[in-house]
Each structure stands twice: as structure tokens, then as C-alpha cells.
Amino acid sequence: MTARNTPRAYGWVARLFHWSVAALIFAAIGLGFYANNLPTGSEAELQAVFATFSWHKTVGVTVLALAVLRILWTMTQPKPRPLHPGRKLELFAAEMVHWALWIGMVIMPLTGWIIHSAAPGGFSRILWPIGQRLPFIPEDAELAKSIGHFHETGWWVLAGLIVLHVAGALKHALIDRDGTLARMAGPADRAPEPPQSHASPLSHLLPILAALAIWTGTALIPAEQAQEPLTTAAQPASGWAVQQGTLGIEVAQGGAPISGQFASWQAAIDYDPTAKTGHVAVSIDIASLTLGAVSDNAKGPDFLNAPAFPTAKFEGDIQPPASEGAPHIARGTLTIAGKTIPAELPFSLEINGSEAKAKGEMKVDRRDFGIGAGYADESTVGFPVTIRFDLTATQQ
Numbered sequence: 001m002t003a004r005n006t007p008r009a010y011g012w013v014a015r016l017f018h019w020s021v022a023a024l025i026f027a028a029i030g031l032g033f034y035a036n037n038l039p040t041g042s043e044a045e046l047q048a049v050f051a052t053f054s055w056h057k058t059v060g061v062t063v064l065a066l067a068v069l070r071i072l073w074t075m076t077q078p079k080p081r082p083l084h085p086g087r088k089l090e091l092f093a094a095e096m097v098h099w100a101l102w103i104g105m106v107i108m109p110l111t112g113w114i115i116h117s118a119a120p121g122g123f124s125r126i127l128w129p130i131g132q133r134l135p136f137i138p139e140d141a142e143l144a145k146s147i148g149h150f151h152e153t154g155w156w157v158l159a160g161l162i163v164l165h166v167a168g169a170l171k172h173a174l175i176d177r178d179g180t181l182a183r184m185a186g187p188a189d190r191a192p193e194p195p196q197s198h199a200s201p202l203s204h205l206l207p208i209l210a211a212l213a214i215w216t217g218t219a220l221i222p223a224e225q226a227q228e229p230l231t232t233a234a235q236p237a238s239g240w241a242v243q244q245g246t247l248g249i250e251v252a253q254g255g256a257p258i259s260g261q262f263a264s265w266q267a268a269i270d271y272d273p274t275a276k277t278g279h280v281a282v283s284i285d286i287a288s289l290t291l292g293a294v295s296d297n298a299k300g301p302d303f304l305n306a307p308a309f310p311t312a313k314f315e316g317d318i319q320p321p322a323s324e325g326a327p328h329i330a331r332g333t334l335t336i337a338g339k340t341i342p343a344e345l346p347f348s349l350e351i352n353g354s355e356a357k358a359k360g361e362m363k364v365d366r367r368d369f370g371i372g373a374g375y376a377d378e379s380t381v382g383f384p385v386t387i388r389f390d391l392t393a394t395q396q
């Protein structure tokens, strides 16, 4: 068999690409699906999830590399001519599915890699030594989430295309018995000589447009309505009411940081812009936390234990900045999982008329609150946890 394609059959290089990419795509789908459905209840189970995702990503990146090489190779090759040029609809369907598969074998790993790059943290590494993140992709939780939605919908589309593609191949093998399979899988000399045919450019363009429409449609499928952050403010007299804001945490998992947000929290803020002093009381609904793939685990009995300790609290007096340009500090106590410790929250504050923008973070050690006591190994879940907020408030 020759390395190059002939008008009758695919050469061995195209076949090697076809079957290795096919096998790796099956493996990537299996590993991704399996990893997403593994239990995350214990340290050992979490480790297994990280390891499976690492393999998923590594296999996926290999698909991307092979797909790019395969496309370059295919561009230099003649395409075996259609066996039944007269069956226009069948030809259209086969070509549309082929084009959609070409797009799928690039777009699925690429979107996976974009999630891995954009996720603030990403929780399992690609198993290779030459870098993890893609250039030009900012670390952005929202981007990771929306591309994640595409990736999760896209694999169903890719799987559906493979089913159609295999059904077509089986139809040729079992019903038409026309030797189509031999062009890609069997001895090349068993592939029949296709008739001469001349297709119009439009008949090539239509399947490409249809394949693009399939993937555009996939991108447009809306995500399930995510819960919008519900930030409500109790207002003391002369207080400031939070208009919008985010409150989140970041912790290392499997050696890489992962971050999450609380959708529901309240802040009662009292602040005198002249004296630069005040008081703040924040209460956080633990059940509203989302933390990547391990939200339930984080809220479960091993960690924050939301059923037993539904609310975390920070309360403190706001101290003026020590010098011009230095941050304010709210000094007080932090209560998580039923334990209260002294805490200091430095934050920057920018006031424009009656609107204030505040932003700050503090680091705590989860062991001070007895959180994750069973996870004594820092390589699974790190000890330091960063608590971060960003809000806009208006004076009442």
C-alpha cells in the first residue's frame, strides 16, 4: 500500500491518522465522561478524579496535535473519488458529516484546552513537560464556564456525528456491499475503481456550510440558567448598600489553585468617609458556594459542612489607612464552620460621590477552622485559602 492516497483508496498515512485519531477520540470521550461522574467524597477519590482528568486532557491534546498534522497531510493528498457520484443526497450527508468531524476533532480539544487555560487554577495538569496554558487566553472564570458549557454540549454532538459516520460505513459494508470500507480499512486493491465524476463547486460548498451550521448551532445552545449572584444588603442608618459584588475563595487542589464564588451573601456597611472609619458585618450563605467540579464536596461534612454550619461571618471595625495610598483594614473576627478566630481584612477603597468601590482579600489557614481535618496532605487540598471580595456600594 502506498503512503499517498490514490483515486481509489486512502494511503497508509491517511489510514494511520484516521484510526489513531478515532481511537484517541473514543478514549477522550470515555475518560472525560468517566472523570466527570466519579465520586469526590474522599481524598483518594479526589486524587482519582484529578488523575483521570489529567489523562483526559493529555489524550485530548494529542488528538489536537494529530488532527493538525492530519489536516496538513490531507491538504497535500488527492481525495479518493466518490463511488456513487449520482447519489447526491448520500454524498451530501457523508461530506457534511466528514466536515463536521474535521471541525470536531479540532474544536473539542481546543475548547478543552481553553477551559484549562482560563480556569483560575484548573485542577489537574496536562501530563507533559512543555507548558500548560495557551497563549492569549486570559485567566477568566466566566470564559472557562462558557467554553466549558460548549465542551460539555459539544461532545454529544461529536459522538452523534461519529454514530452517523459509523452508520454510513456499516450501510456501505452490509447493505451496499460496495467496498467503501476497504478504502479506509481493508486491502487497497479490494477497493473498487470509482467512476469519473465532476461535481459542481456548490455541491462541495453546501456540506461545508451545513457542518459549520452544526457547530454554530452547538455554540448557541444556551447554558442552563446559572444562579445569578444575589447580593442583598441590610442597611444600617448612614450605611452603604451593596449594589453588586462578588465574594469568592481560592484554594490549591491537586497542586493547582481552584476558585469559586458564593452566590448569596449580605453585607451591612457603616463608613464615615471623613473619619475613614466604620464597621462592617458580612454573612455568607455557605450552601451558595460553587467551586468547580468539587462544589458538593467543599460544602459537605469533610469541609465547610453547610448543613451543620450554614453561615460564615466576618465582623470588624474599619481602621483608616496607615498612610496615603495604603489600604484600609477591617479588624475583627471571622467565623467559619462554627469556629471564630481574629482576622484582618485589608481592602482598597475608591469613593466617587455617593458611590464606593471596595476590593480586598485575606488569607486564612483552613486548619484553624478544623476544615478538611481528614485531608492532612497539602498536595490534595492546600492549607491556605484566599478569601476575596470586590463590591460597589452606594451611600444611603
Ligand code: HEM
Pocket: 014, 018, 021, 022, 023, 025, 026, 074, 079, 080, 098, 099, 101, 102, 105, 162, 165, 166, 169, 170, 180, 181, 182, 183, 184, 185
Ligand atoms: C472518532 C471517530 C472517527 C472520526 C473523527 C472519523 C473521521 C473521518 C473523516 C474526517 C473522514 C474523511 C477523510 C477524508 O476525506 O480524508 C473519514 C473517512 C472514513 N471513515 Fe472515519 N472517522 C471515525 C471513525 C470511523 C469508524 C469507527 C469507521 C468504521 C466503522 C470509519 C470509517 C471510515 C471510512 C470507511 C472512511 C472513508 C470514506 C470514503 O472513502 O469516502 N470511521 N473518517
Ligand code: HEM
Pocket: 024, 025, 028, 029, 030, 032, 033, 036, 037, 056, 057, 058, 059, 060, 061, 063, 105, 108, 109, 110, 111, 112, 113, 114, 115, 116, 126, 148, 149, 151, 152, 155, 158, 293
Ligand atoms: C478530542 C478531544 C476531547 C473530547 C472528545 C473531550 C470530551 C469531554 C467529555 C466527554 C467531558 C465530560 C463532560 C461531561 O461529562 O459533561 C469533558 C470534560 C472536560 N474536558 Fe474534555 N474533551 C476533549 C479534550 C480536552 C482537552 C484537550 C482538555 C484540556 C486540555 C479538556 C478539558 C476538559 C475539562 C476541564 C473538562 C471538565 C469540564 C467541566 O466539567 O466543566 N478536554 N471533555
